[in-house]
Amino acid sequence: MNKQQLVAAIQSSKSYLCVGLDTDISKLPAHLKQHPDGVFLFNKAIIDATKASCVSYKINTAFYESMGLKGWEAMEKTLHYIPDTHFTIADAKRGDIGNTSAQYARTFFETLPFDAVTVAPYMGEDSVRPFLEYENKVAIVLGLTSNKGAEDFELQQAGGEKLYEKVLRTVSSWGTSDNLMFVVGATQASELANIRNIVPEHFLLVPGVGAQGGSLKEVSSYGMNAQCGLLVNASRAVIYASSGEDFAVRAQQVSEEYQQEMALYLNK
Amino acid sequence: MNKQQLVAAIQSSKSYLCVGLDTDISKLPAHLKQHPDGVFLFNKAIIDATKASCVSYKINTAFYESMGLKGWEAMEKTLHYIPDTHFTIADAKRGDIGNTSAQYARTFFETLPFDAVTVAPYMGEDSVRPFLEYENKVAIVLGLTSNKGAEDFELQQAGGEKLYEKVLRTVSSWGTSDNLMFVVGATQASELANIRNIVPEHFLLVPGVGAQGGSLKEVSSYGMNAQCGLLVNASRAVIYASSGEDFAVRAQQVSEEYQQEMALYLNK
Numbered sequence: 001m002n003k004q005q006l007v008a009a010i011q012s013s014k015s016y017l018c019v020g021l022d023t024d025i026s027k028l029p030a031h032l033k034q035h036p037d038g039v040f041l042f043n044k045a046i047i048d049a050t051k052a053s054c055v056s057y058k059i060n061t062a063f064y065e066s067m068g069l070k071g072w073e074a075m076e077k078t079l080h081y082i083p084d085t086h087f088t089i090a091d092a093k094r095g096d097i098g099n100t101s102a103q104y105a106r107t108f109f110e111t112l113p114f115d116a117v118t119v120a121p122y123m124g125e126d127s128v129r130p131f132l133e134y135e136n137k138v139a140i141v142l143g144l145t146s147n148k149g150a151e152d153f154e155l156q157q158a159g160g161e162k163l164y165e166k167v168l169r170t171v172s173s174w175g176t177s178d179n180l181m182f183v184v185g186a187t188q189a190s191e192l193a194n195i196r197n198i199v200p201e202h203f204l205l206v207p208g209v210g211a212q213g214g215s216l217k218e219v220s221s222y223g224m225n226a227q228c229g230l231l232v233n234a235s236r237a238v239i240y241a242s243s244g245e246d247f248a249v250r251a252q253q254v255s256e257e258y259q260q261e262m263a264l265y266l267n268k
Numbered sequence: 269m270n271k272q273q274l275v276a277a278i279q280s281s282k283s284y285l286c287v288g289l290d291t292d293i294s295k296l297p298a299h300l301k302q303h304p305d306g307v308f309l310f311n312k313a314i315i316d317a318t319k320a321s322c323v324s325y326k327i328n329t330a331f332y333e334s335m336g337l338k339g340w341e342a343m344e345k346t347l348h349y350i351p352d353t354h355f356t357i358a359d360a361k362r363g364d365i366g367n368t369s370a371q372y373a374r375t376f377f378e379t380l381p382f383d384a385v386t387v388a389p390y391m392g393e394d395s396v397r398p399f400l401e402y403e404n405k406v407a408i409v410l411g412l413t414s415n416k417g418a419e420d421f422e423l424q425q426a427g428g429e430k431l432y433e434k435v436l437r438t439v440s441s442w443g444t445s446d447n448l449m450f451v452v453g454a455t456q457a458s459e460l461a462n463i464r465n466i467v468p469e470h471f472l473l474v475p476g477v478g479a480q481g482g483s484l485k486e487v488s489s490y491g492m493n494a495q496c497g498l499l500v501n502a503s504r505a506v507i508y509a510s511s512g513e514d515f516a517v518r519a520q521q522v523s524e525e526y527q528q529e530m531a532l533y534l535n536k
Contacts, residue, residue, distance in 0.1 A: 022368070024371075060364075060368060060371075062362070062364060062368045062369075062371035062372045063368075063371050065371070065372070065379075066371040066372070066374040066375040066378075066379055067379065068340065068344070068375075068380070069337060069340050069341060069344070072336065072337050072340055073337060076336070076337070091364075093362065093363060093364050093388070094361065095361060095388065096328075096330060096359075096361050097413065097414065097417075098415065100290070100328060100330045100331075103292075103328075103330035103331050103333070103334040104330045104333070104334070107330065107333040107334040107336075110334075111333075111335065111336045120361070120363065120388045120390050120391075121390065121420075122389065122390045122410055122421060122422065123388075123413050123417050123418065123422070124415065124416070124417020124418060124419065124420030124421055125416070125417045125420050126415050126417040127415065128417075142390055142391070145365065145390075145391050146365065147365040147366065147391060147392065147394050147395065148392070148393070148394050149365075149391050149392020149393045149394040149395050149396075150391065150392060151392065152392030152393050152438055153389065153390060153392055153426075153431070153434070153435065153438070154390065154391070154392070156427060156434070157426065157427045158424060158425065158426040158427070158431060159424060159425045159426070163421070163426060163431065166421070166424070167421065170420055170421070
């Protein structure tokens, strides 16, 4: 799925919700925790329950890698279970020298055929470039993240602007709004108007709504552009809405609540 | 293996060579390329051939991930084959918000029991902290990398100093020289004297010698401290010294050449 198809999906479903599958085996409902295929079965139920109210799924690779081989198997099965109508993101935050980044691009665009992967900018252009060389694939580069540590470097001065501003300005010159998006944390909503000045056309992947405390209303009012331009991610708030056997029902309710609120902002 | 044991290994083997297992299936000798276990067999032969002249192995996770499940299996087998006498590094360049970094730490310190993992600093303290909470494990944080893209952000001004200097100064305050090391590219040898002023005690992992053009002599003269404080990595220069069936013999010769040169600098 490419950017144009994502825009169409947002328009037809009246949602810009991305559901984050940060599936932690220790947090699964009891009946799935012991099951050999528990993580996939959990994800499958979440996908079935939420696909009508979201347009994207983000798989946080860390939670799968930590389980070793079984985790990669669960990630693979989950990716293949997500319908083609949804934009798939590997939240992997990769980035290395050119020949190594090319291997990561192969991992997340070919071996595991995601539509997009998150990329760390620290190492500069040749670390991002290999992700931009695939047609109809997207690199989502870290801009301003939602965690406290954003203050350590991202929000520090870097030659007359903040480092994250320099990152947005510089990285956006390496590609187009078709093959590049940016991660911008919802807990930094006050910075979103400024960010829209720097990258007016690009989609922003916005984590931090829900468990991390960001406000959907603020994010939408400061961050939306003519094509929507937002993918708002909710992970724990949706997938762990209940820790019991009704987890999928509750996930459906919460994702529908997000969708209904989003429909209001899209209609404005 | 912890830092003290690494220092002892360097003293007894008169080597601070780290061999980088960036094993690319497309570059294997013909007789291994078709073998179902080719990557592991290649690594096994390289390890047998080089273990007397190096003190560390660095597995570049990208090359394994790009092969999917089979790759993770090969990585696991390779890690378990490396002798306990050698310091093992997952070159994974991970980093995310706290609860996700904790999963990555689990991946590379427990599920795959490496001694160290490389970490990207962009997201700040809480993205690095989980890697520092393991006893006898090391986070190797990116300082100044060996690629051209280092000019884009790492070498840019950031409030009166270069960004990489700020990173070294800030990150070094989060841990000790026992649980923190830094990546400093060999192609930036002229910066090494300066780096030693900022982090006099820390080990530096230095890639970029060999295929990327860095000089072992310069790195050693500017970078060495009283405990050696250097791990110089060579990947392609060692493992692809020959593309034929004699690859292990040639790898042994090249790694012995490094070791002999290193012994000279250690004796100074």
